[in-house]
Amino acid sequence: MNNPKESLDWDFRIEPNNEPLSVGFSKVWKYRDLLMLFVKRDIVTVYKQTILGPLWFFIQPILTTITFMFIFGNLAGLSTDGVPQVLFYLSGVTIWNYFNETLTQTSKTFTENAPIFGKVYFPRLVIPLSKVISNLLKFAIQFGLFLITLIIYYLLGKDVAPNIFILLTPFLLLLMGGLGLGFGLISSALTTKYRDLTFLIAFGVQLLMYATPVIYPMSSISEKYQLFLWLNPLTSIVESFKYAFLGSGVLSWIWLGYSFLFTSVLLFLGALTFNKIEKSFVDTV
Secondary structure (H helix, E strand, O other), X not given: OXXXXXXXXXXXXXXXXXXXXXXXXXXXXXXXXXXXXXXXXXXXXXXXXXXXXXXHHHHHHHHHHHHHHHHHHHXXXXXXXXXXXXXXXXXXXXXXXXXXXXXXXXXXXXXXXXXHXXXXXXXXXXXXXXXXXHHHHHHHHHHHHHHHHHHXXXXXXXXXXXXXXXXXXXXXXXXXXXXHHHHHHHHHHHHOOOOOHHHHHHHHHHHHHHOOOOOOOHHHOOHHHHHHHHOOHHHHHHHHHHHHHHOOOXXXXXXXXXXHXXXXXXXXXXXXXXXXXXXXXXXXX
8 A cells, every 4th residue: 555645746845854964055055045035134133223223333343443452452562563553453353253243143043043943944054154144244344444444554654564465355254254154053053952051152252362363463472382373273364364454464374274174174064063953953942
């Protein structure tokens, strides 16, 4: 006797992904329109009911830069390798914010979107990918602010030397977004069972910033400790960004290659972990 389920000719069938090494990007492409809707939601709703609205995209890096200038530049007296403090800290803040916000937002994928996931089907990977893209648009706005500041200081004859390596910017952003997404996917899987990890992640990201040359140059670190900083895959990205636009920093192809390999492995492991958890997260969230 034939199984009635097998005899039905369905137009569309939703089945769990049982392939252990399948990432699922092909399904995400089919839902690319939904992906862009989530991107629009992220951009519009964040500052929709605020007084200053999109101006917060500019205010946040400006206030952070002023704080770093006062605390680390004036009170602590940290070196900026001769680069004007505004440019040095603003460059670090600009590239770091993209990683920070991508990781933080993707780590909350399951906990914040459980009601949607429980009602309708779509590839769950769409949500974290939308965060990567929406934060890229935010980065573009803050990057524009940084470029304007850089041009002003350059025309004033200050000690800045942008060079041909600014062409590496898309590659550096790809690495930053990949690291934020990879860490975020793994974090989102863990926080479905252990909610208190959310606080630990926020604290860990803050500590990671101090282990990355965002507020200080590599030249100010003793040589015996520099290896530990280079093992941080974010270090070569931030240093290359500063070198390209300010002429201050270290551009190491070896360590950039290390960051690329680290990012590739992290993304693969993160996607596998994410896909595994999405099958049963509704029972634990």
